[in-house]
Amino acid sequence: MPHLCRVLVLISGNGSNLQAIIDHSHPKANYQVVGVISNKADAYGLSRAADAAIETSCISSVSGESREAYDERLMAAIDNYQPDLIVLAGFMRILSNALVEKYEGKMLNVHPSLLPRHTGLHTHQKAIDAGDDEHGASVHFVIPKLDxxxxxxxxxxxxxEDDSAELLAARVHEQEHAIYPLVVKWFAQGRLSMQKGQALLDGEILPESGYAAD
Known part of the structure; x- marks a missing residue:
């Protein structure tokens, strides 16, 4: 029996990207979701995980707790799952440098913009306000610098022209659900890695904007 890549997903809310990753975790994808961690006890994604018989944990923040102290507890929870890959899927916390550096090269995130454009929050409204004619989503490795x-x-x-942030977000989410499981599969199959600050697929350095999905 070949080793399946152990994927741990971190969420804060609905978990639609989590669902897409669960739905694509067939044997040929070479990964299994072994756990889901949320910082919100009422995150609907925890119900999605429970429905798929996936173990869950909730690591809620404590009033007055520093980011570093919270991340110490989060790292302990992560390590309990012994993941090969950590997937951020709408995890709405900024992670400390110590945590990111510990898992660098084995942590992915999906960001709702065509990076490097529109980092941070409210990306759909930013794209509309900027008069962009195209928008989208980017899957990237996580490093200490945000996005x-x-x-x-x-x-x-x-x-x-008549887009609202909500309409644009729905269109972007649909694409996220297509590309995120694909990148997880590439990593699980040993095709994707991060070396010296660059993403490599099948041994070839990817361009700064990554691959463009068809």
Whole structure:
């Protein structure tokens, strides 16, 4: 029996990307979701995990607790699952440098913009306000600098004149659900890695904007 890549998913809310990753975890994808951690006890993603018989943990923040102290507890919870890959799927906390550096090269995130454009929050409204004619999502490795790790894969969507942030977000989410499981599969199959601050697929350095999804 070949070793399946042990994937741990961190969430804060609905968990739609988590669901997409669970749905694509067939044997040929070479990974299994072994756990889900949330910082919110009422995150619907925890119910998605329970429905799929996946172990869950909730690591809630304590009033007055520093980011570093919280992340010490989070790292202990992560290590309990012995993951090969950590997937951030709407985990709405900024992680400490110590945590990111500990798992560097084995932590992925999906960001709702075509990085390096529109880092941070409210990306859909930012794209509309900037008059962008295209927007999208980027899957990237996580490094200490926020939203700045090497991009693996991007998917683009058009921005229409009468778009609202909600309409644009729905279009982007659909693409996220397509590209995130694919990148997880690449990592699980040993095709994807991060070396010297660059993303490599099949031994080839990816361009700064990653691959463009068809």
């Amino acid at each position: 700045a790790g090497p991009v693996v894969l991007q998917a683009k969507v058009p921005v229409f």
